[in-house]
Amino acid sequence: MAVVKVTRPKLRWYEHLFLPALLKGLGITLKHAIGAVRGRASGASDLASSGLGVTMQYPEQKWDDQLPDYYRGVPALVTDEQGRERCVSCQLCEFICPPKAIAITPGEITSTDPWAKVEKAPEEFDIDMIRCIYCGMCEEVCPEQAIYLRQDYAMTGTTRKEMVNNKDRLYEIGGVREGLVNKWNELK
Amino acid sequence: MDLLPLLISALKVFGFTFLVIMPLIAYSTYAERRVAAIIQDRVGPNRVGIPATLLGFRKDFKFFGLLQPVADGLKGLFKEDFTPAHVRKAFYWMAPAFTAVPAFITLCVIPFGSAVTLFGHEIQMVIADIGVGPLFIFAIASLSVYGITLAGWASNSKYPFFGGVRSCAQMISYEISLGLSLIPVLLVFGKLNLTDIVTHQATNGWLLLPFWNEHGSIFSEQFWLNNGSWQLLLLLPMGISFFVFTTSIFAETNRMPFDLPECETELVGGYHTEYSSMKFALFFMGEYAAMIVGSALIVTVFLGGWSLGFGLDQLLLQTTEGGWKWYAGFVHMGAFLAKTIAFVLFFIWVRWTVPRFRYDQLMKLGWVVFFELALFNIFLAALIIAAPHIGLLYTALIGFPALAVLAAFMYFITRSVEDKRKKKVT
Numbered sequence: 037m038a039v040v041k042v043t044r045p046k047l048r049w050y051e052h053l054f055l056p057a058l059l060k061g062l063g064i065t066l067k068h069a070i071g072a073v074r075g076r077a078s079g080a081s082d083l084a085s086s087g088l089g090v091t092m093q094y095p096e097q098k099w100d101d102q103l104p105d106y107y108r109g110v111p112a113l114v115t116d117e118q119g120r121e122r123c124v125s126c127q128l129c130e131f132i133c134p135p136k137a138i139a140i141t142p143g144e145i146t147s148t149d150p151w152a153k154v155e156k157a158p159e160e161f162d163i164d165m166i167r168c169i170y171c172g173m174c175e176e177v178c179p180e181q182a183i184y185l186r187q188d189y190a191m192t193g194t195t196r197k198e199m200v201n202n203k204d205r206l207y208e209i210g211g212v213r214e215g216l217v218n219k220w221n222e223l224k
Numbered sequence: 225m226d227l228l229p230l231l232i233s234a235l236k237v238f239g240f241t242f243l244v245i246m247p248l249i250a251y252s253t254y255a256e257r258r259v260a261a262i263i264q265d266r267v268g269p270n271r272v273g274i275p276a277t278l279l280g281f282r283k284d285f286k287f288f289g290l291l292q293p294v295a296d297g298l299k300g301l302f303k304e305d306f307t308p309a310h311v312r313k314a315f316y317w318m319a320p321a322f323t324a325v326p327a328f329i330t331l332c333v334i335p336f337g338s339a340v341t342l343f344g345h346e347i348q349m350v351i352a353d354i355g356v357g358p359l360f361i362f363a364i365a366s367l368s369v370y371g372i373t374l375a376g377w378a379s380n381s382k383y384p385f386f387g388g389v390r391s392c393a394q395m396i397s398y399e400i401s402l403g404l405s406l407i408p409v410l411l412v413f414g415k416l417n418l419t420d421i422v423t424h425q426a427t428n429g430w431l432l433l434p435f436w437n438e439h440g441s442i443f444s445e446q447f448w449l450n451n452g453s454w455q456l457l458l459l460l461p462m463g464i465s466f467f468v469f470t471t472s473i474f475a476e477t478n479r480m481p482f483d484l485p486e487c488e489t490e491l492v493g494g495y496h497t498e499y500s501s502m503k504f505a506l507f508f509m510g511e512y513a514a515m516i517v518g519s520a521l522i523v524t525v526f527l528g529g530w531s532l533g534f535g536l537d538q539l540l541l542q543t544t545e546g547g548w549k550w551y552a553g554f555v556h557m558g559a560f561l562a563k564t565i566a567f568v569l570f571f572i573w574v575r576w577t578v579p580r581f582r583y584d585q586l587m588k589l590g591w592v593v594f595f596e597l598a599l600f601n602i603f604l605a606a607l608i609i610a611a612p613h614i615g616l617l618y619t620a621l622i623g624f625p626a627l628a629v630l631a632a633f634m635y636f637i638t639r640s641v642e643d644k645r646k647k648k649v650t
Contacts, residue, residue, distance in 0.1 A: 058578065065577045069262045077265035091267040 100187070108170045108185040111163055112210030113203070120151075121207070122182035125158040129174035129183055137167035138174060161203040165191050186210060228345075236351050237332070244561070245331060248568075249512045250293035256572050257292075263576045300505035308379075308498055315378035320499065320506035323371030327513035330361045334520045335419045336560055337530045340553030349530070349553045350419055357418035358406055361521060362399070365476065368514060369395040372478075372485060372495050375507070379498040387495035390583065391478060391485030397590040398475035398482075404598035405468035408461045408605030409525055422529030429455060430528035431462050454612065461605035466526045468598050473518040475590065478511060480575030484583055519567035520560075527563055530556035592641060596634045603627055 050056060071077050092099065103109075115121055125142035143159030145152055174183045186209055193199040201209070254269070261268025272295045273286035307316065337349030354360060369392055376388015409431065413421050428437045434455040475482040486494025496507045523529060532555070542548060581589070607627055611619045 061577045062573065065263045065573065068265055069259065069573075072262035072265050077262075093267070 103187050107187055107189075108172050110165065110186055110188040110191050110201070110209055111168065111170070111172075111174055111183055111206075112186050112188075112201070113161060113182055113206040114184055114210040114213035115207060117212060117214050119212075121157055122180045122213075123158050123161065124154060124180055124182070125156045125161075126179065128177045128179065132173045132177045134171060134173065135167040135169050137164045137169075138162070139164070158203060161206060163201045163206065165193075165199045165201060166196060181213070181215065184210060184213065232345070232347060233351065236347075236349075240331060240336060240351060241328060244336070245328070245513065245516060248516055248561075248565070249509055250297070252512050252516065252568050252572075253296065253508070254290070254293050255569065256575075258289075259569065259572045260576050263573070297505070300502045303501035305501040305503065308381075310380045311498060312378040312380060315374045316498075317503075319371050319375035319378055320503045320510070321371070322374060323368050324506045324510035324513065326364045326368040326371075327510050327517055330364045330517045331513075331520075333357045333360050333418055334517065334524060335422055335529055337553040337555075337557035338423075338548050341548075341550035347553070348419065349557055353417065353419055355415075355417045357416050357421070358410075358521070358525070359416060361517070362403060365514065365517070366395065366399055368510065371507075371510065375499070376485075376495040379495070381498055383491045383493075384495050384497045387485040387491050387497070391495060394478075394482065394484065394586060394590075395476055397587060398472045398594075401468055401590060401594035401598045402472040402476060404595070404602065405465045405472065406525070407598075407602050408465050411602075411605050411609055412458060412462070418524055418529070422524060422531060425528045426531035426533070430531070430533055431526045432459070432466055433528070433533065434459060434462075436534060454608075457608055458605070461601050461608060462526070464597060464601045464604075466522075468594050468601070469526070470522055472590075472594065473522060474571070474574070475586070477514040477518050479515060479571055481578040481581055482586055483580065484586060515571055516564065516568060519571060520564045523560065523563045523567055527567075529563075530560035532556070532559050592638045596638055600627075600631055600634060603630055 068077070113121065113123055125140050127140050127142065130136075130138045130140050139160070139162045140158050141160035142156055145154055145157055170185065172185050175185050188209060191199070258268040258270075260266075268289070269292045270289040271286060272289050272292040273284055274291070276282075276284050307313065332351035333354060335348075335350040335353075339346050339348050341347070372391040372395075373388045376384045376386070376391070379385065410416065412431070413424055415421065415424075425431060429435055437455060474480070478485050485491075486496065488494070491497070496504055499507065542552075604627060607619065607623045611623070614623070
């Protein structure tokens with residue numbers, strides 16, 4: 037590799053005093069201070085900031101509506117258009133989950149059920165949000181596209197129990213997801 | 225024995241220290257954080273207020289975070305006061321007090337205002353009106369180096385020790401230029417009492433704005449007939465003095481471009497690494513108190529102290545007999561505090577602008593540049609002051625050539641020091 041020899045620039049006599057550079061620096065910081073006070077800090081218009089600097093005032097301002105589609109929030113179960121649960125409790129997500137946050141109790145669909153051919157549905161489905169690392173592997177591994185990372189990020193609770201999302205809660209967060217699901221196809 | 229003067233003095237001590245300077249210290253820490261934030265396009269602490277929602281109200285009162293210093297103080301008090309096992313206990317406990325106390329003692333000679341007349345008593349707005357003002361401040365303020373050095377040594381740990389040694393060398397070096405740069409000022413005033421110095425500036429123009437004297441302002445003919453041009457000529461040495469003095473105060477108070485004793489990147493936290501809770505807060509308070517006293521001293525000596533300036537003092541606040549109106553002291557105190565706060569903001573502004581010096585650059589600036597500059601400045605000021613007495617001819621023939629020779633000699637010496645250093649390196 038070629039050696040690049042950097043020489044220091046030769047300073048003029050007034051540059052040796054460092055005073056012009058000092059005043060220039062003071063001017064720059066003053067410009068920023070005045071800009072911030074007037075709500076025109078650099079980047080103030082981006083990301084729905086508060087105007088006083090680029091910082092967003094969090095609880096009052098949220099950028100929920102600016103979250104990208106690929107944002108990985110709280111994992112949740114989804115139903116199809118007709119409200120049927122997609123999960124067949126294959127437990128792949130439980131096995132892939134790196135911090136072991138998911139716990140599934142598989143249940144059987146009774147033979148009297150019109151959809152007995154689907155065979156299984158989860159009886160219990162708990163995701164421990166203290167353990168979850170929002171990696172999205174459950175979503176990636178799910179063969180039935182039943183678990184998705186949704187846009188919620190403010191998952192809080194005052195006890196450990198509160199931080200475990202059970203099945204009802206997961207469906208409540210997840211909502212409906214449209215799209216083809218093969219298992220509901222009667223011909224297959 | 226008359227108890228009234230004692231009572232008044234005690235009241236003044238209490239009032240100026242606990243009602244004026246303590247809140248000023250608290251809010252200068254707040255200002256530091258807010259100004260730093262707006263300079264860096266951030267928000268800063270804007271949350272701490274009265275948590276009214278806890279008491280059942282619907283909204284909290286935030287007051288732009290103005291109660292942040294209270295929260296900081298409470299945090300300092302309630303934190304665990306941890307003393308490491310390896311420290312030298314006695315000195316470790318004494319050091320924070322040694323830093324904070326001198327800064328507060330120096331307050332007593334700062335004139336906060338002229339005088340107020342209450343119930344027939346004229347009360348000077350200064351705790352101790354003594355005749356050695358700036359010398360007293362130098363003598364006491366230089367004691368705070370003990371606090372920092374002791375803290376560094378007693379912590380018995382290498383990084384605080386480096387911090388203590390650095391600060392010791394730095395403060396001793398800059399004290400020289402600090403003292404020397406004030407001599408031209410004292411040559412002009414001819415007295416050391418800070419109240420007298422401010423009174424002199426109120427009538428004859430501030431040292432850095434000498435645009436009026438007792439005969440009129442710069443726009444009137446009388447100003448020019450009464451040594452006006454001489455007054456303006458003095459602006460040159462006074463400007464140099466101001467520059468050297470201000471920079472030295474920055475170094476003395478360990479403020480940003482010279483805050484090597486607490487250089488986080490090299491020394492973890494500096495001399496107070498091993499300290500926690502209120503002991504750390506005392507170091508913090510001492511530092512800010514020193515900064516406020518420093519800016520108060522600069523304002524007093526160079527920027528007219530409590531005087532309103534531009535002849536307004538005589539116009540608005542003086543009685544026909546030449547004394548002050550009874551409320552003049554309060555107005556003057558307001559002016560003084562406004563100027564001091566402005567200067568504290570300047571301190572903060574500089575801190576978030578200028579990067580830290582390297583240690584050898586710091587020492588070179590102190591010993592090679594400022595020491596010589598201050599020394600030369602003394603002779604320059606002396607020549608300008610002496611010129612009217614020895615006559616223009618002698619001044620031009622002897623004075624200026626002598627000054628030029630002196631300057632050349634000093635320049636030559638500093639260059640030779642520089643050359644030797646360079647030769648050693650290569």
